[in-house]
Amino acid sequence: MKQELNEIAARIRELRDACGFTQKQLAQDLGLNLRVYQEYEENGENIPISVIYEIANKFGVDFTEIVTGTRAKLDTYHIVKRGEGRSVSRYPGYRFEDLAFRYSHKVMQPLLVTLDPSDEPAALVSHAGQEFNMVLEGQIAVEFDNKEFILSAGDSIYFNPTHLHGQRCVGTEKARFLTVIAE
Numbered sequence: 001m002k003q004e005l006n007e008i009a010a011r012i013r014e015l016r017d018a019c020g021f022t023q024k025q026l027a028q029d030l031g032l033n034l035r036v037y038q039e040y041e042e043n044g045e046n047i048p049i050s051v052i053y054e055i056a057n058k059f060g061v062d063f064t065e066i067v068t069g070t071r072a073k074l075d076t077y078h079i080v081k082r083g084e085g086r087s088v089s090r091y092p093g094y095r096f097e098d099l100a101f102r103y104s105h106k107v108m109q110p111l112l113v114t115l116d117p118s119d120e121p122a123a124l125v126s127h128a129g130q131e132f133n134m135v136l137e138g139q140i141a142v143e144f145d146n147k148e149f150i151l152s153a154g155d156s157i158y159f160n161p162t163h164l165h166g167q168r169c170v171g172t173e174k175a176r177f178l179t180v181i182a183e
Helices: 002-018 023-030 034-043 049-059 063-068
Strands: 077-080 111-115 130-137 139-144 147-152 156-159 165-170 175-182
Touching (some): 002 034, 002 063, 023 034, 023 049, 111 165, 130 147, 139 156, 147 156, 165 175
Antiparallel strands (some): 111 175, 130 175
């Protein structure tokens, strides 16, 4: 049991570091005494389930992911509309998993893509890993698994890109989106 608690504490430290928070900042956000929080993070002893739950909510990850260290495999896709989930500082309205994508996976450098309405649709492609797109301006159509999803500014989608997929601009204005691939 103690080993499991230490593993939970290690996952919490990893998540906090990945999100750019200090112990002091997170303790303050959770309304905890810094020394008490440091003890939780040091060895996981006596860490209340409610605190784990609040940390999971703060960074937008599943409670079970922190507790067990595993996450269900993304078989198809998941769409996040702007404002769903808990926000991350500097990125209000977006969840941690949308921005860092999968903190336990290798993450490629984010790529900012600009599409013009006059651009020809790109060829459909497939590749290993998982892909995340977040629309910053305009609208894009994401074709995936013989379906088309129209995403507006603030919406995001992440999916298993081993299926053929592609993105194109829809509407009359340029569209910009952030794309990240996790291997």
